[in-house]
Amino acid sequence: MIRLVLLVAQKDLLIERRSRVLLWQVAPFGLMTLVLCGLAVGPTASTQARLAPGLFYIVLTLVSLLVINRTSQLESSRGTVTSIQILGMDPGSVFLGKALAMWVQLATVGSALLVGTTVLLHVSVRAAVLTLPVLLLASATLSLAGVLYGRIAASSANAGTLLPALALPAFAPVLIAGERAFSSLVVASPLARWVWLLSVALVAYASVGLLLYGALEES
Amino acid sequence: MAVASLCDVVVTAGSFPLLSGVTLTLEPTVTYVITGSNGAGKTSLLRLLAGLEAPSRGSGTVLGFDICSSQRRELRRHVGWLGHEMSFYADLSPVENLKFAARTTGADVAAITPALDRVGLAQRSKVPMKFLSAGQQRRVSMAWFMVRRPQLWLMDEPYASLDDEGRDLLSELLVTAQTSGATIVLTSHGLLPPEIDAASIVMVGGRIAKVAS
Amino acid sequence: MKLLIRRALGPLALASSVATFVMGYFITPPDKVQGDLARLVYIHPAEAWVALYLSFGTATIASALYLWPRTRSMVADRVAEAAVEVATLFIGLTLLTGSIWGRPTWGVWWVWDARLTSTAVLGVLMLGYLALRRANDDPQVRAKRSAVFAILTAVNIPIIHFSVMWWKTLHQGATVFTENRDLKIHGSMAWTLLLSFLAFSLNFAWMVRARYRIADREAGQRDSDLDAALVARRTETAS
Numbered sequence: 001m002i003r004l005v006l007l008v009a010q011k012d013l014l015i016e017r018r019s020r021v022l023l024w025q026v027a028p029f030g031l032m033t034l035v036l037c038g039l040a041v042g043p044t045a046s047t048q049a050r051l052a053p054g055l056f057y058i059v060l061t062l063v064s065l066l067v068i069n070r071t072s073q074l075e076s077s078r079g080t081v082t083s084i085q086i087l088g089m090d091p092g093s094v095f096l097g098k099a100l101a102m103w104v105q106l107a108t109v110g111s112a113l114l115v116g117t118t119v120l121l122h123v124s125v126r127a128a129v130l131t132l133p134v135l136l137l138a139s140a141t142l143s144l145a146g147v148l149y150g151r152i153a154a155s156s157a158n159a160g161t162l163l164p165a166l167a168l169p170a171f172a173p174v175l176i177a178g179e180r181a182f183s184s185l186v187v188a189s190p191l192a193r194w195v196w197l198l199s200v201a202l203v204a205y206a207s208v209g210l211l212l213y214g215a216l217e218e219s
Numbered sequence: 220m221a222v223a224s225l226c227d228v229v230v231t232a233g234s235f236p237l238l239s240g241v242t243l244t245l246e247p248t249v250t251y252v253i254t255g256s257n258g259a260g261k262t263s264l265l266r267l268l269a270g271l272e273a274p275s276r277g278s279g280t281v282l283g284f285d286i287c288s289s290q291r292r293e294l295r296r297h298v299g300w301l302g303h304e305m306s307f308y309a310d311l312s313p314v315e316n317l318k319f320a321a322r323t324t325g326a327d328v329a330a331i332t333p334a335l336d337r338v339g340l341a342q343r344s345k346v347p348m349k350f351l352s353a354g355q356q357r358r359v360s361m362a363w364f365m366v367r368r369p370q371l372w373l374m375d376e377p378y379a380s381l382d383d384e385g386r387d388l389l390s391e392l393l394v395t396a397q398t399s400g401a402t403i404v405l406t407s408h409g410l411l412p413p414e415i416d417a418a419s420i421v422m423v424g425g426r427i428a429k430v431a432s
Numbered sequence: 433m434k435l436l437i438r439r440a441l442g443p444l445a446l447a448s449s450v451a452t453f454v455m456g457y458f459i460t461p462p463d464k465v466q467g468d469l470a471r472l473v474y475i476h477p478a479e480a481w482v483a484l485y486l487s488f489g490t491a492t493i494a495s496a497l498y499l500w501p502r503t504r505s506m507v508a509d510r511v512a513e514a515a516v517e518v519a520t521l522f523i524g525l526t527l528l529t530g531s532i533w534g535r536p537t538w539g540v541w542w543v544w545d546a547r548l549t550s551t552a553v554l555g556v557l558m559l560g561y562l563a564l565r566r567a568n569d570d571p572q573v574r575a576k577r578s579a580v581f582a583i584l585t586a587v588n589i590p591i592i593h594f595s596v597m598w599w600k601t602l603h604q605g606a607t608v609f610t611e612n613r614d615l616k617i618h619g620s621m622a623w624t625l626l627l628s629f630l631a632f633s634l635n636f637a638w639m640v641r642a643r644y645r646i647a648d649r650e651a652g653q654r655d656s657d658l659d660a661a662l663v664a665r666r667t668e669t670a671s
Contacts, residue, residue: 018310079304087323088296156567165318169556170588173595204587212580213612233569234657239665424668
């Protein structure tokens with residue numbers, strides 16, 4: 001199983017390396033949205049710094065929608081779908097493999113956005129560095145959920161607009177927990193419960209995915 | 220034992236019956252060519268045999284797997300598929316695509332390079348699939364058949380988009396498969412090369428109109 | 433028995449609703465502090481009960497039954513769809529009546545309270561479920577994807593609830609029971625409250641049944657259409 005998970009992840013990442021969608025489209029979108037957020041909250045540095053954790057996670061959530069869409073599109077053409085279905089791969093391994101690849105991509109863009117947040121929205125370097133493990137956890141949760149919601153929306157009519165309607169409400173806890181954890185570092189308050197919440201969500205999505213991804217693949 | 224046994228199978232898309240009640244038995248080591256006008260259900264029958272479509276009504280087994288149950292997934296691992304559209308991933312090269320496919324199915328990775336040589340893609344084996352012509356993409360699928368050596372070969376219009384050399388190559392591949400005991404089912408609008416000895420299945424209106432050996 | 437339930441469900445739902453209205457509006461006294469506003473207690477908790485527990489619970493169980501291979505049937509899919517439609521309606525009503533109560537009580541139409549926010553997020557997810565159903569034409573594909581989405585939502589709801597609860601909580605404490613499970617309200621008020629739960633539950637059952645029957649007839653129509661299409665397809669000739 002682990003071998004297949006790694007194979008699927010490696011394949012998705014190789015496609016990303018070839019197409020550079022993350023570098024030339026997703027990351028610039030994220031950074032531009034961050035700039036727009038800075039413009040939207042006004043020029044006062046203290047206000048920007050206070051709102052930075054929330055703005056960062058909103059941008060990360062929006063970016064994750066693009067990455068989910070992109071990952072779903074890899075297997076959108078009928079020929080590709082058929083040739084992959086013929087391989088008869090274990091659906092649980094495919095689910096975890098795709099989530100792993102998405103996690104690497106989201107964590108990479110998230111880290112770039114964190115640098116952008118530090119520079120543009122005046123968050124302390126210490127808080128940004130300390131929040132990195134939480135970002136990794138939050139992006140892992142978003143990836144597991146993203147693969148599931150991406151597969152649910154895939155091949156439906158207007159999949160691009162359907163995905164946000166399905167996924168964004170469900171991403172609310174990740175947004176809250178990530179933002180609170182980041183804010184805890186900014187104002188030095190406890191963050192353990194938010195890490196716990198993200199971990200519970202991660203385990204919940206992983207379990208549902210392992211159980212039900214096969215049913216989604218068959219639809 | 221029959222390779223496939225279908226009993227009054229209906230396959231639908233929405234409320235349109237792609238297959239309107241197919242009853243058919245396919246014998247092992249025989250090559251079948253499915254003919255029929257556009258929309259007669261040829262591709263749908265191939266997809267059903269590949270375990271890619273679930274019947275709405277009727278019953279059947281292919282290679283011993285029940286096509287009405289979750290055994291369809293296992294069935295897919297034992298068939299080879301060549302369709303109209305580009306197979307595998309457009310951004311990956313033939314070598315990368317075939318390596319991925321071979322590793323996930325446990326096929327022989329070492330057989331990939333000789334297979335790509337044989338189909339005349341040695342020079343283009345590292346070019347992303349999206350930059351290959353339709354005929355070259357078909358050749359990649361042919362190379363995959365050589366690596367995979369499936370029990371049941373399912374090919375939708377395999378001669379389409381191929382040049383003379385490609386057609387000869389495909390015929391050679393099919394004859395080799397025939398002699399090695401594979402069952403082949405292909406669709407065709409035109410005449411098959413004389414070296415292919417095939418039984419004919421005529422489809423009309425989503426069902427079998429005639430089977431002739 | 434089935435016939436009795438079929439015939440009696442609608443009248444019983446109507447009668448219990450009228451009785452709740454009469455009891456709640458004319459017979460029970462106004463609250464000492466909140467006055468007539470407190471009469472919302474005969475609507476709001478029962479709506480929330482139907483929206484969050486009865487409807488969503490039914491949809492979750494039906495979806496799980498659909499996904500479990502041994503119990504898979506389109507009946508479960510139709511029940512899930514009917515329950516989600518009713519849930520969406522009652523979530524809307526719960527939020528509306530909650531807002532009507534909240535404006536004079538908290539001074540605002542909306543507060544970021546855990547129960548309110550979770551309910552609103554659940555409402556949006558239910559709209560997503562309905563959108564998903566409309567984006568897929570094939571009944572089997574639609575059923576599978578919707579069922580997985582419903583299960584994901586069920587798993588998500590406690591996580592959403594805890595996340596918002598830890599984030600901030602303002603909601604009115606338990607109205608009906610104290611922490612020791614003793615009733616806080618008495619006499620005609622308690623009976624009316626109980627009656628409202630019965631009335632809304634009967635309305636839920638009636639609505640789900642009515643919606644199920646529509647879906648069942650639609651499926652029957654699809655089957656007839658397929659039979660006709662099969663006959664037409666079988667008479668096609670080679671061109």
